[in-house]
Amino acid sequence: GQNIDQPTEMTATEGAIVQINCTYQTSGFNGLFWYQQHAGEAPTFLSYNVLDGLEEKGRFSSFLSRSKGYSYLLLKELQMKDSASYLCAAATGAAGNKLTFGGGTRVLVKP
């Protein structure tokens, strides 16, 4: 079976750093996606990791360890607009294009 775990909710202060962890147990693994979703809207792509290590994209970075089945999304210099849910998704399947999502982590940024 497929299992993706991430915390339900996190709170942080504007300007701070928050790290959202994601652990996965999947049969077949082709990479790890992170999406951002504001309430009532569609998810938007943030990052994709296929190799171990850190990928940095501006204020957002994502890390993957395939041997540990672990990823994290790091949000730096938090802004109020970063208040959203962050979805971790593992790409599985023979073609690698089947995504299994975690339940999402709701991040609340306070002033």
Next chain:
Amino acid sequence: DGGITQSPKYLFRKEGQNVTLSCEQNLNHDAMYWYRQDPGQGLRLIYYSQIVNDFQKGDIAEGYSVSREKKESFPLTVTSAQKNPTAFYLCASSPTSGAADTQYFGPGTRLTVL
């Protein structure tokens, strides 16, 4: 303007009625997907299609049906057999079906069955 469109944004139906949700993309993407999202939860895959005239069941296909007669269109029918159809439905597409390509999402349709 390239993108994925879903209509309508909000849809109300009476229990026992079938309803079809539309999804259109003009990105020339090969693969298309349907997900369901319940309040406070992640997305669950209903059906996906890697190429025209072909589709596969996802994790929660019971009570749903799809067709893929055209590359740009992937409509989802929620049948009366679906026991709990009220949810937020998201359609997505990706450029190819042969790799872990990024999936891009439409704006979603919120279905409420009364």
